[in-house]
Amino acid sequence: MSFTEITEAPARLNRSELAVPGSNRRFLEKAAQSAADVVFLDLEDSVSPALKDEARRNVIEALNDLDWGEKTVSLRLNGLDTAWTYRDVVDVLEKTGERLDLMMLPKVGVAADVYALDVLVSQVERARGRKKRIGFELIIESAMGLANAYAIAGASPRNESLHFGVADFAASVHADTTQIGGPNPRYAVLTDPLDDGGRRDIHWGDMWHYPVWQMVVAARAHGLRPIDGPFGDFSDEAGFRAHAARAMVLGCEGKWAIHPSQVALANAVFSPSADELAKAQKILDAMEKAEASGQGAVALDGKLIDLASIRQAKAMIKKAKAMDV
Ligand code: GLV
Ligand code: MG
Secondary structure, rough: OOOOOOOOOOOOOOEEEEEEEEHEEEHHHHHHHOOEEEEEEOOOOOOHHHHHHHHHHHHHHHHHOOOOOEEEEEOOOOOOOOOOOOHHHHHHHHOOOOOOOOEEEEOOHHHHHHHHHHHHHHHHHHOOOOOOEEEEEEEEEEEEHHHHHHHOOOOOEEEEEEEHHHHHHHHOOOOOOOOOOOOOOEEEOOOOOOOOOOOOEEEEOOOOHHHHHHHHHHHHHOOOOOEEEEOOOOOOOOOHHHHHHHHHOOOOOOEOOOOOOHHHHHHHHHHOOHHHHHHHHHHHHHHHOOOOOOOOEEEEEEEEHHHHHHHHHHHHHHHHHHOOO
């Protein structure tokens, strides 16, 4: 490990993160009862400009009156380029108790965006004597945000997670997409012609691989949770599972649910299975034996394992304990 130590963000389950529009009181009530690890109350893009004030009032009421159980509750603010962010921060912090855990800043472009929010939140917290420090979730969803992701991730001790906002990111880089967060059949490789004139195959690629991977690296380099964003086609469960799984493989800890039906899917994909846990335990047992006999690497089921495998196995078992699986 480097001599520079990484401070990990406070541990929280973040397998599913349910988005709920602040303008819809019934949805807010339903979200409070869902099985999501995190719910974000949205004041931004799911709320039309005409309803911004009403949504803010609803959210204040929901934070004060609804029972959110053990869930982490977050508030998605309007972006810093609007006229609404200061009211979102000040009104919600001044008019609610201590139930809110996180604030989510969309469309972050540079580290100074996070700094600016930190100043505002810190002043209200101090003025009101609030005890719980609000943590930050930052959405990487523009070319500028991705280019500055590393600096953004390290911009405040409040930072807890980076999120990949695929819809706005696609708009920012002028990507050609078919649906929010899904694959595009045109992002594909056609295999070379075969000598025997046989059928050529098309392999679809994951057009989001690069930004998701970049976000994961920037987040982990600062001890933050990387979280994959929305998958728009909520009738396509297999599609959601596949996209969540590829984000999990790259190191993400969870994925957004833009519909309540996606919560259970995300919780399942981001929880280690019994098989995975058994394998992790087997690695720890094998390495314990190896260490006792002075070896740093051994073969297990025909594959090499070493000290790095212990770290992976321990991380998985620790995660499973937190999830109670
Ligand atoms: C989320 O905010 C997105 O733009 O995908
Ligand atoms: Mg967005």
